[in-house]
Amino acid sequence: MSTATKPKHIGRNISRIRELRGMKQEALAIAIGVSQQYISTLEGSETVEKEKLNSIAAVLGVSTEAIENYSDENVLNIINNNFTSHDSSTINAINVQPNFNPLDKIVELYERLVQAEKDKVEYLERLMKEK
Structure with a gap:
């Protein structure tokens, strides 16, 4: 050997x-x-x-x-x-556990969208009344 x-x-x-x-x-x-x-x-x-x-x-x-x-x-x-696993550039970053409920965020965004549409309608109605 x-x-x-x-x-x-x-x-x-x-x-x-x-x-x-x-x-x-x-x-x-x-x-x-x-x-x-x-x-x-x-x-x-x-x-x-x-x-x-x-x-x-x-x-x-x-x-x-x-x-x-x-x-x-x-x-x-x-x-x-x-x-x-704490480095966001590592492969484990794919397995992120969010600290919020994604469904809650979707509902929140939907509510903001509905409110924005209501505001638009209200603004347009005001414009129509002024004419």
């Missing part, structure tokens, strides 16, 4: 970060001035030359160290640690 650690697969890390950013291979290729096929090949290789890695990191908006040390486990830990 070997205790040696498996070397980082830089190409796979680039691919994962690119996907997390919602970027297609073609967009990355255009941004760094290469072909989409080159990006595909690059994402399949374990190592990437430093100069290309720097330009890819700049386009992806991360540091070269972030690409070199990327791990799915770390990303999931960050997401789990930052996820709160």
Whole structure:
């Protein structure tokens, strides 16, 4: 049994970060001035030359160290640690429990609409009487 650690697969890390950013291979290729096929090949290789890695990191908006040390486990830990049900931007915001009865609000709006119509009718009747 070997205790040696498996070397980082830089190409796979680039691919994962690119996907997390919602970027297609073609967009990355255009941004760094290469072909989409080159990006595909690059994402399949374990190592990437430093100069290309720097330009890819700049386009992806991360540091070269972030690409070199990327791990799915770390990303999931960050997401789990930052996820709160009290934040209105989280997925739990879909399950909002209002502190009012929605039916009461509908009735209230209906009553206001009826009152507005009554006021209009009254105003128009006054105008008609004046003529």
